[in-house]
Amino acid sequence: MKFGICNLNTIPLRAEPSDKSEMVSQLLFGEHFKVLEQKKQWLYVKLAFDSYQGWVDEKQVEKITENTFNKLQESNVVFSNELLNFATTKNTNLISLSIGSILPNYKNNTFYINDTEYKFDGIIKKGSLLKNEIIETAFVYLNTPYLWGGKSPFGIDCSGFTQIVYRMNGYKLFRDASQQAKQGSILSFIEESEPGDLAFFDNDEGNIIHVGIILTNNYIIHASGKVRLDRLDQSGIYNEETNRHTHKLRMIRKIF
Numbered sequence: 001m002k003f004g005i006c007n008l009n010t011i012p013l014r015a016e017p018s019d020k021s022e023m024v025s026q027l028l029f030g031e032h033f034k035v036l037e038q039k040k041q042w043l044y045v046k047l048a049f050d051s052y053q054g055w056v057d058e059k060q061v062e063k064i065t066e067n068t069f070n071k072l073q074e075s076n077v078v079f080s081n082e083l084l085n086f087a088t089t090k091n092t093n094l095i096s097l098s099i100g101s102i103l104p105n106y107k108n109n110t111f112y113i114n115d116t117e118y119k120f121d122g123i124i125k126k127g128s129l130l131k132n133e134i135i136e137t138a139f140v141y142l143n144t145p146y147l148w149g150g151k152s153p154f155g156i157d158c159s160g161f162t163q164i165v166y167r168m169n170g171y172k173l174f175r176d177a178s179q180q181a182k183q184g185s186i187l188s189f190i191e192e193s194e195p196g197d198l199a200f201f202d203n204d205e206g207n208i209i210h211v212g213i214i215l216t217n218n219y220i221i222h223a224s225g226k227v228r229l230d231r232l233d234q235s236g237i238y239n240e241e242t243n244r245h246t247h248k249l250r251m252i253r254k255i256f
Helices: 066-074 131-140 158-167
Strands: 003-006 010-014 023-028 032-039 042-047 053-057 061-063 078-080 084-089 094-098 110-113 116-119 124-126 185-187 198-202 208-214 219-224 226-232 236-239 244-254
Touching: 003 066, 023 053, 023 158, 032 066, 131 158, 131 208, 158 208, 158 219, 208 244, 219 236
Parallel strands: none
Antiparallel strands: 003 032, 003 061, 010 023, 010 053, 032 042, 042 053, 078 124, 084 094, 084 116, 110 116, 185 244, 198 208, 198 244, 208 219, 219 226, 226 236, 236 244
C-alpha cells in the first residue's frame, strides 16, 4: 500500500508500530495519507493535510490509488457538521461519523470511497474563513473530555481542538501548539485581538505547551481537562472555579 484513507470514525495515530504505543494524534473518517514505511500490519504514514506522521494499523484503513489521492488533494473538502451521525452503504451497513469527518466526493447526500457508496442525510459544512463561524464550531466541542492526541468530540487535546475548528472553517493549522505558534502574525496586547484569534502559553522553560481560542469579553475556550471557558488576562488563563491562573500567556497570534 502506497496511499490510503481512513474509513472508520476515528483511529489512533501512534508513535511506534504497536497497540501499546503512545497515541500522538488521530485520523478522522475520510482523512487520506501517503505510506512511507510498513512493518507487518503497521503503516508509517504522512497525513496529506498537515504532514503529521505516525503509525496506523493496516486493518483500520483502506487502500487508494495515487490518482485518487491526487484528486482528493484537489477537491473541495466537505465535513460532517453534527456531533454524531451515521452514513449508510448499499448493504445498509451503518458507519458512525463524528463532527469533522470528511465526506470524499460528496454530492447530493452521497459520497464515495473507492467503489463504496455512502448515503448521508446529515448537516454538512464547507470552509468559509469567517471568524464568527470559528466560534460557533468551537462551542460545539464544549465539555469534550481532554485526551492526549485526540481530535474528536469523544476526546480532544488543546491543539487538536484548535486545528479541527480552524480546518472546518477553511484554514490550515499545523497539529501541535508549538507549530501553530509560528503561524499568522503576532499581536502585542489582548486588546488588539478579535474573537477567533489564538492565545499560546508556555512552561517555565519557555516551551509552548498550550493553545486556546480567544472569545469576547476576555474569555477563552480551550481543552484542559475538558473543553471549557475561562478568563484570559495579560498573565494567562484564570480559572474562576479554583481562583488561580492555570496557564502562563506567551503570545497572541492572528491567523487570518
